[in-house]
Every structure is written in structure tokens, then in C-alpha cells.
Amino acid sequence: MKVNVGGIDRVLRIVVGIALIALTLAGTIGAWGWIGVVPLATGLFRICPAYSLIGVNTCPLKKS
Template structure:
């Protein structure tokens, strides 16, 4: 697959993804007291980390978007 995630987008996805995966377990924020919110946060975070690592975003592919220059 052709890379469609640029460097800035990749770093942003990685940082936000890691924060979303860690936040439910490392903080005492009321939003994460429910099991559903914790699961959603971890899944969304994992997807962001995965797309940052492989540099391919399926949604970008569907929409014909690219944030990388090559």
C-alpha cells in the first residue's frame, strides 16, 4: 500500500494514540470510570498508533487524501 500519512500527521497520531491508550489506566478522570469509555479510548488509541506505524490510513485512501509529500 502507498503511504498517505505524512510526518507531522504521523507524530500527532502517535502521541494522541498513546495518550488515549494510557489515559484510562493512569488517570482518575471521571470520564474513564465506565467500561465503555475505557474500551472506546483504547480501541481508538490503538487504531491511531497502528496507522502512525504503518503510515497508511484507510479513511484517507477512501477520501483520496494524502498528508505526505512523496
């Protein structure tokens, strides 16, 4: 698969994912906070299946 997550989008996904997981581990929010694994994984791997379905790409174009 081609990467489709880049720049600020990637950083925000990683930060939000880590924050949700940390809040869950601290007991501040319920078990639904484990959903933070999804944005964390999409940020780390730079691939978002939902973006692929709707045709969004936040990665800058690479010049050859």
C-alpha cells in the first residue's frame, strides 16, 4: 500500500493515540480509550485505510 498520511496529520495521530492510551492506563477514561491504538498505528505506519477508501492523501508529492 502507498503511504497516505503525512506531516501534521501524522504527528497529530501519534499524539492523540498516545494520549488516549495513557489516559486509559491511568484510569482516567474507560476501556474505550484503547481505540487510541488505531490513530497511533496509522500515524506510525503512515497508512490510513479510511483515507484510501475516500481518496484522501495528506502526503506531499515526491518529485523525481
